[in-house]
Amino acid sequence: MTAKAKGQAAVKSYSIIEPAELLPFLLSVITNKGRNSVKSLLTRGQVSVNGKPITRHNFQLHPGQTVTIDQEKQVQAKEMTLLTIVHEDDDLIIIQKDAGLLSIATGEDNELTAYRQLMEHVRLTNPRNRIYVVHRLDRDTSGVMMFAKSEAIQQKLQNTWKETVKERSYVALVEGAVKKAEGTISSWLKETSTLKMYSSPHEGDGLHAITHYKLIQANRHFSLLEVQLETGRKNQIRVHMADIGHPIAGDKKYGAETKAVGRLGLHARVLSFVHPTSGELLTFESAIPKTFLKYTAPAPTN
Template sequence: MATKASKSATVLEILKGLYPDSSNSTLKKWIKHKRVYVDSLLILRSDYAVTEGMDIELDRKKSYFKEDIEILYEDPDISVIHKPMKLLSVATDSEKTRTAHDLLKTRYIGKRVYPVHRLDYETSGVMVFALTKEARESLKKQFEERSTTRVYEVIVENEMTETKGKWEHFLREDGNYKMHITKDEENAKKAITFFETIELKKGRSFLRCTLHTGRKNQIRVQAANAGYPVIGDTKYGAKTNPIARLGLHAATLGFAHPRSGKKFSFSYKTPLMFQRLFKNVDQ
């Protein structure tokens, strides 16, 4: 929960006032470990200037595994992680070991780790893996029945003219693993995405997209077709790459726990590079 700064000072001085029992060393570690936010902006310097009235937020303690994989939650049935960009979700013909799936197998020795969905190599965000056959079947069924919640933060080229809407198309994959929109419904799969425009700035748009279906490259193909390719996505026609990565982040994942049925929802903060382009974005 955010707290309003009672005065103008450096972020370290503000933290001292909010957490008087914590040492300077501890406060600086919180900043170093990317736990401190000011007005939803991740702070990396202890001398960052805070103005009275700004929101100060201390994020939960983070648990990192290999390759910057962050463990968001784990129990005997599931493991929920934040997958960093430029890491495969599962093995491919060209890469077998440096994947989120393979790395998690080294954490859960003696257990099977089952992938139930994927994120693209260039996409960061929340993923869930099953740790039992029963959990795998439950989660797979939820994805198939579209009872999960999947929300993405997306930066696209050009300024959107619509505040919200829906993209609905049929998609097919060609021999080069590229997806295309088609009118051939028999040999394609329906893809539905709901989008909301959050902010416009300097010829770009920050969108929040909710998946109804989960087809390969779905948001990337549909956004490009509408005239708004995802930044950094040269595969689907993007001409700019201002943050040296794909402008796609899986921000929220919701599902029912496979054993208890309890509704779970996991969200991950907007990437720092996204924040640098759009200062006012906030989950």
């Protein structure tokens, strides 16, 4: 044993007796948590040596030093704008993004983005920490979104995306009454010089895109659809909804005539995937926006 322990359950201090590296030492004294959970204590600044928070795994401990673990210590995070962190571990951050927030910058340094806010968040515990983009949501699309905390995890997720992601579903508020209760749209998407996507009339000309949809509810003016992506192409849902004559509400770029909800009628509702490190199946679900339900409520019957 390299230390003597003292303290309450939530805050424990250890007097170092023998030299050791910090992470192996913590793993030896915290026996009721897994390796990732112990590493998270470091990441969150909940471990200090002689009163100073330490986040380095290989920090060298010496006899006479005191290691304190405070599992109730809260990191003073800056308040987030238009996003909420719903899950965070050593490898990933999952957020709920509101409509109106860019995922990443489009060129201007002072733009408010999810990426920029999360970068500031992870650097609270270590100035060298970074986050990495795994996938994107359009500015006016709300819902569940994932970021990686290392380049290795980003690459692993992107290289195995089709196998890793078990469900990626959206809800779409579209114009008009969709008559068919469910359907599949398949086309080859291309991009114009003005960055607008479209379905090519020629098979094999562009990137193959497949979208499945099911009708949730509808009235004469709007329909609410559950949309499952088999492929993840740029603006795929927006193009495919326009292709079947039911553009997404508020999507002027792809032919919408209404501004019913004052935003794009698209919401990333479910993201279910196998964790790249633990292998655990994680599922994150976000509620359907109330305005989407309101605008598609069936007309009352007498």
